[in-house]
Amino acid sequence: MNNPLVSIITPSFNCSNSIFKTIDSVLNQTYQNWELLIADDCSSDNSCEVIEKFTALDSRIKLIRRDWNAGPAVTRNRAISEAKGRYIAFLDADDTWYPSKLEKQIAFMQSKNIALSYTSYRRVHEDGRELGVVNVPESVSYSDILKTNSIGCLTACYDTELLGKVYMPNIAKRQDLGLWLKILKRIDNAYALEGCLADYYVGVSTVSSNKIAAAKYQWRIYREVEKLPLLKAAYYFVSYASAAVLNRL
Incomplete structure (x- = not known):
């Protein structure tokens, strides 16, 4: 397996209390050929100051500052537009990856020539309580994903060599589902690799609640x-x- 560059897309908004653990989970990846593009959506806290401490230490981490708040779709798309990697992966600013996540996922995608992949993930309350693992099907089609979104955004990765750059629809919520639907109109299926490889943090005021x-x-x-x-x-x-x-x- 060669080691193509992976561009990690992270939107940031008032996340100074969580972004450090997200960045740490990327720094701890066993797969090291990545760039982390953190697009800040005009945060009013000190998120950018926290992020800049990391950018000063590692040139692979890049901060993109927005001048006005546009929401997560526009913010993610801005980072995608600047991405240089063959693979585009997503990780929000309060979630984390397990150390072997990228290594296993890129090997899986390369060995099977997969355009879009995803994994199971664990749900964790913001107070640290484990809420259980979200197990995912081995594959999903366009019709499947319309019925239920089995692809957690923090686990998804797509191949620009097979798809080109694909952007999220500019809607306030469910942008990730809109992106998977765009891709699945062009391919038969997205595929899951085995194992739980990420933690999704759930807060009392999150959209999903x-x-x-x-x-x-x-x-x-x-x-x-x-x-x-x-x-x-x-x-x-x-x-x-x-x-x-x-x-x-």
Whole structure:
């Protein structure tokens, strides 16, 4: 296996209390040919000062400052536009990777010529309580992902040599799902490698905890982004809502 450059896309907004552990998890990767592009969305805390301490120590870490707050889609897309790597991976500013994550994922993708891959991940409350592992299917198609999003953004990686650069739709929520749908229109399946390789931190005020808002944005994905006919959108929304209920049982 050769060692192509991996561009890691990290949006930052008022994350001074968590960004250091995110950066540490990248620095501790056994795969070392990466660049970490941290796009700060006009934070009002000292996030940039924390990040700059790392950029001064490691030239692979780059801070991109935005002059006005545009939201995570625009912020991630700004970092993607500046990425130089063959592979684009995503890691938000309060989540972490296990040390072997990139090494295993890039080897998996190269050995099987995979355009989009993902892994299982563990959910952790912001107070440190473990909330369980989210196990993912071996593969997902466009239709599968419309029913339930099995690809955690912090685990996803795509190959620009096979896909070119693909950007997130400019919507306030569910941008990652919009990106997977874009890619899965062009390929048959995305594939998971074995093992839990990341920790997703859940806070009491996170978007994912607001079920009504999440459902509204899921519906917008169907109708406004994917432009599905009403009955088809309703079919997938029922599948999405049923899966959400089952996951709480």
